[in-house]
Amino acid sequence: MPEAVNPIAAPLAAALTREIAGVTGIENLKRLSGGASQETWAFDARQGDKLIPLILRRAPGGDREKSATAAGLETEAALIKLAGEVNVPIPPVRLVLKEADGVGRGFIMDRVEGETIARKILRDDEFVKARPMLARQCGEILARLHSVDMAKLPPLRLSTAKSEIEQYFSTYKTHNHPHPVFDLAFRWLKDNAPADAAKITLVHGDFRHGNLMIGADGVRAVLDWELAHTGDPMEDLAWICVNSWRFGNIDNPVGGFGQREDMFAGYEAAGGGKVDPERVKFWEVLGTLKWGVMCTTMVMAFQAGDRSVERATIGRRSSETEVDLLRLLAPLKKV
Numbered sequence: 552m553p554e555a556v557n558p559i560a561a562p563l564a565a566a567l568t569r570e571i572a573g574v575t576g577i578e579n580l581k582r583l584s585g586g587a588s589q590e591t592w593a594f595d596a597r598q599g600d601k602l603i604p605l606i607l608r609r610a611p612g613g614d615r616e617k618s619a620t621a622a623g624l625e626t627e628a629a630l631i632k633l634a635g636e637v638n639v640p641i642p643p644v645r646l647v648l649k650e651a652d653g654v655g656r657g658f659i660m661d662r663v664e665g666e667t668i669a670r671k672i673l674r675d676d677e678f679v680k681a682r683p684m685l686a687r688q689c690g691e692i693l694a695r696l697h698s699v700d701m702a703k704l705p706p707l708r709l710s711t712a713k714s715e716i717e718q719y720f721s722t723y724k725t726h727n728h729p730h731p732v733f734d735l736a737f738r739w740l741k742d743n744a745p746a747d748a749a750k751i752t753l754v755h756g757d758f759r760h761g762n763l764m765i766g767a768d769g770v771r772a773v774l775d776w777e778l779a780h781t782g783d784p785m786e787d788l789a790w791i792c793v794n795s796w797r798f799g800n801i802d803n804p805v806g807g808f809g810q811r812e813d814m815f816a817g818y819e820a821a822g823g824g825k826v827d828p829e830r831v832k833f834w835e836v837l838g839t840l841k842w843g844v845m846c847t848t849m850v851m852a853f854q855a856g857d858r859s860v861e862r863a864t865i866g867r868r869s870s871e872t873e874v875d876l877l878r879l880l881a882p883l884k885k886v
Contacts, residue, residue, distance in 0.1 A: 562653035563594075563607065570646045573598045588621065588777060593662060604664075605645065609657035620778060622707060627776040628658040629705045630753070634773065637695045642764075642772050663772040669760035669798040673807050681769045686809020688769045689758070689791060690817025696773070697752040697784040697823055704753060710782045712744050715837060719844045726847050732873040736840045739880055745830055748783035756780055758787045759796040760806055785827060788814065789834030794875040795842050795868070836879050843872030 557580055564577045580594040590609040595602035610624060622630065628647045635641045642660040672678050720737050723730075755762075756778030764772040790796075792804045792811060800807030805814045815826040846869035 559592075559609075559654050566646065566648065566652040566654060567596050567659070571596065571598070571603075574603070575599075578602065589624070589775075590657075604662035606642065606660050606662045607654075607657055608660065609648075609655050612655070614656055620708070620780075622777055622779045624657050626705045626707070627779070628660075630699075630776045630779050631660070633699050633703055633753075634696055634776075637698050639692055639696050640770055640772050642774070663764050665764040665766040665771045667761050667764055667774070669796070669807065672760065672765050673798055673800055677767055678765065681765060681767055682808045684769050685765070686805040686811075686813040687817035689763075689805060689809075690788070690814035690819075690823070691821040692770060692773065693755075693758065693784070693787050693814075694818045694821035694823025696755060696787070699753045701752070701781070704781070707753075708780045709751070710754070710756075710780045710786075711747050712740075712783065712833070712837065713747075715841070716740050716744065719841050722848065723844050726851055728847065730843070730847070730869070730873065732876050733840060733843060736836065736876045736880065740833075740837055740840065743833060745833060748785070750784065750824065751781050752784045754780055754782045754784060754786050756786070757790070759791045759793075760798065763806075783830070783834070784823070785830045786834045786838075788818065788826065789831045790838045792831070792835050793838045793842060794878075795839070795871065832879075836876070839872055839875050839879060843869050843876070846872065 560577065560580050563580070567574045567577060574596045576597045578595045578597060580592060583591045583593055588611070590607075590611055592607040592609065594605055594607065596605055608624060608627070625647055628644045631641045631644050635643065642663045644658055644660045646659040648654050648657050648659070666672055666675075666678070673682070716737065723733060723737070755773065755776065757775055758773070762773065762775040763770055764774060791806050791814075794801060794804075797803060797807035803809055804811055811828070811831070815828070815831075818824075818826055846865055846867075849865040
């Protein structure tokens, strides 16, 4: 039997043909694995004798209501463009889809070569020279990201430490499944929440393994801006230090590949301002607890009927975050 034709192939090709000079069609369209909330498709656009490697980032099934925390695909595309203007490494956006294109909500960007899988980045010989420089690079990139002109930003939610605590505490309570360590962490966070940040910036919101395209020369692109918002810039510096993103390399707190001091030095040298390590530590505790609550949310989804392997495997990791929280809270004093 002939191979079934993907229903988005023809309208996708038509949209590119209209918008990019010289493009006559597309080839090699395939959906990539990963992406729990959005679809990611790889393909090539034919332009004369050459192929342009591209990525389609698309709402599941073509459309989806904007959630309370997700920025929305059109907003993501706008943020990627703004980040590129301040020299954050990004995949250039080629086209934001319109309803008339018939592909669904989403955008098309260049396909950057590299690796996002933490296991390979942290262990493979290909990245042996890159690993020592990654922590400082992350600091430099975040400093530039946090310099994006606030006046140019599309509408984004403002998220403070106190509002994050309230949001995740409310979610946790709906699960009706007590975790004493989570209760302890919530109490500590409420008692030690710092004053709102003096400087509010664009915050990526999910700056970690999986959303960093890395090559032998280091970070090549920052991906997945779905959780971007405005808030305390120290949040981004802390999230990549959450133990769940170290993938077993516990002694290298920055993504399993480097030290906080190197990241902080890169941040300050690139103009990000003075880093407050205690504030970063607070956000690391909050980030660890957030991930724990996210894991329990996966359990709830699994129990509700979504029997995917992803839901089950992520859900069981809530116990890991409890261990991480105990390790974090044991030596801490009030900030």
